[in-house]
Amino acid sequence: MTDLLAATAELVDIASPSLAEGPFADLVEGWLRDVPWLTVDRHGDNVVARTELGRDQRLVLAGHLDTVPANDNEVARIEGDTLWGLGSADMKGGLAVFLELARTVDAPTCDVTYVFYAAEEIAAEHSGLLQLFRERPDLVAADAAILGEPTDGWIEAGCQGTARVRLSLTGERAHTARPWKGRNAIHRLGPILEAIAGYEAREPTIDGCTYREAIQAVFVEGGVAGNVVPDEAVLTVNLRIAPDRTLDEAVDAFRSMVAPWTEDGDGFEVVDRSEPAPPSLTHPLLAPLVEAGTPVRAKLGWTDVARFAEHGIPAINLGPGDSSVAHMRDEHVTRDSIERVHAALHGLLTAS
Amino acid sequence: MTDLLAATAELVDIASPSLAEGPFADLVEGWLRDVPWLTVDRHGDNVVARTELGRDQRLVLAGHLDTVPANDNEVARIEGDTLWGLGSADMKGGLAVFLELARTVDAPTCDVTYVFYAAEEIAAEHSGLLQLFRERPDLVAADAAILGEPTDGWIEAGCQGTARVRLSLTGERAHTARPWKGRNAIHRLGPILEAIAGYEAREPTIDGCTYREAIQAVFVEGGVAGNVVPDEAVLTVNLRIAPDRTLDEAVDAFRSMVAPWTEDGDGFEVVDRSEPAPPSLTHPLLAPLVEAGTPVRAKLGWTDVARFAEHGIPAINLGPGDSSVAHMRDEHVTRDSIERVHAALHGLLTAS
Structure with missing residues (x-):
């Protein structure tokens, strides 16, 4: 299997501060266009890749491409099983998991839409996700959504x-x-x-x-x-x-x-x-995660989960890394955290 | 006797907003230079006129030349015994009284220093009175002082x-x-x-x-x-x-x-x-005012009385006009108020 910690380190080394994430979006778009079972759309600096298998249900896996400005931490550094660097937790670890799933799971049990979007870390007017909901709602239509924001592998349900x-x-x-x-x-x-x-x-x-x-x-x-x-x-x-x-x-x-x-x-x-968003843990696309033993807690902060909820799409947060180190100079993520999230989502997409 | 309401109206019609009171100071200086018993000094836009009779005690009568900016009230208007206009209360009524005393009381029972100073209505750094204390303390030296700020003829003693x-x-x-x-x-x-x-x-x-x-x-x-x-x-x-x-x-x-x-x-x-300034009502230069029946109350606001107190000179406020109309568009002063103050001060300067 791909070394997901090393893969995350490669993503950290690609600078993508808000409003300058275009080159990173170009790379992501290129990687996904090579995947035969995905239909890829580019809209602004947002990249959307979809399976079109005719499944009953469609799940969005969404993550933002941008980071906050560097704080003397723009170069990835791996020590043992920990990766240090800007965006390692928020949220290039999550992106590495999604990219791995997109490139390896050719026949998920539900259709999947991978959404890589721009400008989450700044004012809402710039939000790539809002741009998609506004201008290309077809690309983000789904029955449920999972955001890869850092939760250290917990399901953080709904949001306040x-x-x-x-x-x-x-x-x-x-x-x-x-x-x-x-x-x-x-x-x-x-x-x-x-x-x-x-x-x-x-x-x-x-x-x-x-x-x-x-x-x-x-x-x-x-x-x-x-x-x-x-x-x-x-x-x-x-x-x-x-x-x-x-x-x-x-x-x-x-x-x-x-x-x-x-x-x-x-x-x-x-x-x-x-508005707050409900936990949505009983939704058939999300309940299997809980049943598989993924730990659950409430999401107290506000995330883009609420954007999906506003559009009638139940959503949760689930990603590697600890949100308390996000935006900090000592931002980091562990191999274990990334691999747990990958295992949980891989299980969800491939369970019979 | 001079019509003091008309005299005040003439002063109101001479514009003297803060930092532009020079022309008014020129006029005051000219009037006082014509008075044979006064020694006149000009320092900046401050005019100081002194008797030099060798009396035991010296009293300062002080008032500021400047006004706040006009508020559609720069033209004097007399209706009956009331004068309306910018500075009528704060404090050209008081200046009219001081100018009248300066030009008519040739042999006061104490030596008198008439101080007409600039820039009271703005930040302390511009204060003409502070300039005198700093650069020409000899001109403002005295045993007691009376400021002509509007008190409607009351002695407002000391200040908080x-x-x-x-x-x-x-x-x-x-x-x-x-x-x-x-x-x-x-x-x-x-x-x-x-x-x-x-x-x-x-x-x-x-x-x-x-x-x-x-x-x-x-x-x-x-x-x-x-x-x-x-x-x-x-x-x-x-x-x-x-x-x-x-x-x-x-x-x-x-x-x-x-x-x-x-x-x-x-x-x-x-x-x-x-610092607060004490009432000073027992000072021999001020006590006669109280004994003559001038009503007394505490001064709650802060005025230049405190500047004199800081220099060891007991001081009070006593002037025509109501401080509550100062700086207001409907600023006004009554003949009665001006004449009461004139009578009180004339009595003080001429009592045996």
């Missing part, structure tokens, strides 16, 4: 939703020497921040996955001048929402939570929102 | 001090989906803001003047990214300090107040400070 709420508190300006003539909007933040800090996170369990919601202040801003009682303070709060409720429900609950200290004239605006 | 404290709270960054791995610095503001909002102001009475201290948040800032638990939050607080304690004492008291929620690694920095 995220919303950002911008809460504007009003007050009335006055000179700070006569503050009783005004009303301090910054002071009004006090009990609201105390309530947020004291929030006890919901921890619902769905399909055996325990999620953990969060409410976190992420920005605060206010002030007019050094001698003026401020008439506005703006708090931006990030809500992380488990998939047992909708984003609207979570936003309404937050609104009720701060209601004792807000009033008419204050602003409450949802400035950014992505 | 002011300090700005910059409190930096630290935390630890983490992804907002896993906030328990970090520590939210913005959340730490909650109890501190509650303590500040709940602060019960000290209200000491000195020489019959009741001061009212204040602690007010004036700026707040924090945040890293929409999905990051922030590791710093900065709160700037303005302390207003009565003259029965020093600025250092007030800052220490504030430090103790927030101590339950701050810790090593947080920042606590005094970024701006001006």
Whole structure:
């Protein structure tokens, strides 16, 4: 079998920072065009390779080609069974697994669409995956999807939703020497921040996955001048929402939570929102992974899994490498982690 | 007697926005050079006129020549006994009184220094009064001082001090989906803001003047990214300090107040400070004003009174016009207010 750690090292040595992943996409496209059982499409810097075996079900295996900028770690280095280097965990280990499967599994038990896409590490407007959903939805149509983001071989099921709420508190300006003539909007933040800090996170369990919601202040801003009682303070709060409720429900609950200290004239605006995605572990294309003993946990962060869920495609995360070293100078991945993921997916694609 | 409302209107019609008060200073200088009992010095855009009668005591009467920018109110307009227009209250009414006294009181019972100075309405670096203290301290030397800032004819005694404290709270960054791995610095503001909002102001009475201290948040800032638990939050607080304690004492008291929620690694920095000034109402040059029935109250804001106090010169505010209309489009002053101040000061300079 291919040495997947060495194969990952070769991918690390091909620079592919966001918006400059074109040359890497060219190479991937070339490798896949040599595979007789795949139909390959290139769209922008995205490469999509599909089997067309007429199976009842189609599974997407998707991974992004790009990395964050180098941090003195752009050269791959193998020590024993560990590979160090930019993108080794996020997510060239996953890409190496997908490329190996694409080139070796000629008759999978479901049809497979391998999606290698651009620009995941930067603002959503550049996302290659969104570009495909928008411009070539036929290329990403499927019954279920697996993203190769680093999970160290665990199934990370679904993902939590995220919303950002911008809460504007009003007050009335006055000179700070006569503050009783005004009303301090910054002071009004006090009990609201105390309530947020004291929030006890919901921890619902769905399909055996325990999620953990969060409410976190992420920005605060206010002030007019050094001698003026401020008439506005703006708090931006990030809500992380488990998939047992909708984003609207979570936003309404937050609104009720701060209601004792807000009033008419204050602003409450949802400035950014992505729905949570359910775990989908009972889907017939995904359940065999669980049955085969792949360990399962909830995905707390937000990933492109949610993009698939938005399009009605159940999706999970499953890839080699530890997400906690992603974007770090000491990013690395182990042979064991890569091989476990390969074994799990190979089993899924070839099980009778 | 001169019509002081009309005289004030003439001064309003001479534009003198900060840093462009030179032509007005030229006129004032010319008027005063015609007065035989005055020695006139020009320094920058400051004009100083002194009697040199060899009296035991010397009193400064000081006022600034400049105004804030016009707000569609640069033309003087008299309706009945009210004058409307830019600077009518702050402080060309006071200047009209001082010019009248300078030109009519030829033998005051104390020596008098009339100080007409530039650039009070803008940053301290431009202050004409500070320029005089720095470069020509002989011109502003005195035993006591009266500033003609608008007090509607009240003696506003002394002034409160002011300090700005910059409190930096630290935390630890983490992804907002896993906030328990970090520590939210913005959340730490909650109890501190509650303590500040709940602060019960000290209200000491000195020489019959009741001061009212204040602690007010004036700026707040924090945040890293929409999905990051922030590791710093900065709160700037303005302390207003009565003259029965020093600025250092007030800052220490504030430090103790927030101590339950701050810790090593947080920042606590005094970024701006001006000491309070005592009421000085028992000074022999000022006491006669009180004895003559001029009403007295504490000065809560900070004025150039504190500059004199810093140089060991007891000072008070006393001028026509209401400070609450200063810097407003509908700025105005009444004949009664101007004449009361003139009468009080004329009495002071001529009492046996």
